[in-house]
Amino acid sequence: MRSSNGVDFTFLTCLNICMLGRSIIHIDMDAFFASVELKKHPELKGKPVIVGGNGDPTKRGVVSAASYEARKFGIRSGMPLRTAYKKCPQAIFLPVDFEAYENESEKFMSILREYTALIESFGIDEAFMDVTECGKNALDIAREIKKRIREELGLTASVGIAPNKLLAKMASDMNKPDGFTAIRERDIAKTLSPLPVRKLWGVGEKTEKRLHGLGIRTIGELAKLPAEYLERNFGKSFGRMLYEYSRGIDESPVVPFYEPSSFSREITFQQDTRDLYLIKETLFELAKDAADRLKYNAYKAKTVTMKVRYRDFHTITRAKTMDESTDSFNDIWTTAQEIFHRIDFSKEVRLVGVKVSGLVKGR
Ligand SMILES: [Mg+2]
Incomplete structure (x- = not known):
């Protein structure tokens, strides 16, 4: 209404x-x-x-x-x-x-x-x-x-x-x-009970399936289960979280001055490729993008991570931490190239990504 x-x-x-x-x-x-x-x-x-x-x-x-x-x-x-x-x-x-x-x-x-x-x-x-x-x-x-x-x-x-x-x-x-x-x-129980478990924060597709398997469809049904039962089925911390969340309990504070922990971007090739020139050129663009976003947001990064997904969806990440935090494209690209040489590109590649992390504020 x-x-x-x-x-x-x-x-x-x-x-x-x-x-x-x-x-x-x-x-x-x-x-x-x-x-x-x-x-x-x-x-x-x-x-x-x-x-x-x-x-x-x-x-x-x-x-x-x-x-x-x-x-x-x-x-x-x-x-x-x-x-x-x-x-x-x-x-x-x-x-x-x-x-x-x-x-x-x-x-x-x-x-x-x-x-x-x-x-x-x-x-x-x-x-x-x-x-x-x-x-x-x-x-x-x-x-x-x-x-x-x-x-x-x-x-x-x-x-x-x-x-x-x-x-x-x-x-x-x-x-x-x-x-x-x-x-x-005072309306917490009344509001949450009829909702499907999927609506509970933290419950994704996998957890939803497992709960359905246990015969639990609504948050109200979930809230009736003892903590021990949930901890046994979902592990200690996630089980405890389900126990509290289903009752509307959340003591976590609002943590101010949130800072992003990384900037990343990935690109999926139009066709799976073994073309080293194309792969390297794409990584160059991604490194450029990362450096631009660092400068734009006034951050410096300490670690560069490269992600590669192969044709069979097998995905690897390789990282290198630099001696000093930087927002310089040259530093990031140099580091990215070092990582590049450690990665197997003999198989066809579906996607590549570059992430910069370990961010500190500063120009
Ligand atoms: Mg939105």
Whole structure:
């Protein structure tokens, strides 16, 4: 049920609620890459737009993002572009434009920073905020942020407000896109119980299958299981996590001043290749891209990692740590070449990637 001002009242009966414990907001930009592309190309609004690879669906590469119109055709992130093209040939395919997304992301984060320093970014388009000590109602803050994202960035976000990160994250996902959902302390069990286990944060496809195998389909059923049983079946720490999460328990703090731990990019060749010249040229581009992103974001990296996936999907990574942190393309490319010579390129290669990690802030 949605009221005229967009607040979802499913779990909310009174606006002047005082949530026990903490007030955590999770904000998740809606279809971020696709929405930024629509902002760049407003003429494409209302059309199915698919972002991925270099924007050519006849070539290899995967879908990075899809507009909601494209999702109606079954397009999902991670799907090969060729499959996406088969499902929705009328879609507009666009290349990935990291710089544009990073720009918008920075604007998004700087709006959040005006409310509190307790912000933990979670990827490029999501963040947690702890507004417990802000001296202002969490719902008012969340509403204001949504409005500013709409007016100042021309984009929409879904927000979740709850007593902890787990519930805030799940709430923001409940009424996407443009959602506004709060979960009160006393409604936790009622809200979580009927949801399929897959909706629980941390439960992926594999865990879902295993839970189904154990006859567990909903979070409510999961919450009835004793901790020992879950620990025996899923290992001590993950079992304990399932036990707590299914009860809506999450004590983890919002950790501010999040720094990215790496920058990486990979490219899938149009055809599997043994062409050393092509492979090296591609690695050169990836190393260049890594150095550009370090400079652009004012970081230096200590370690270069190369990833190679062979035709049979066997994947290897080889890393080398440099003597000093650097953002220089020359240093990164020199290191990448040393790694290159240690890798077996006698088999056909499907994908190569370059990652720089061990990041420190500084120009
Ligand atoms: Mg998002």
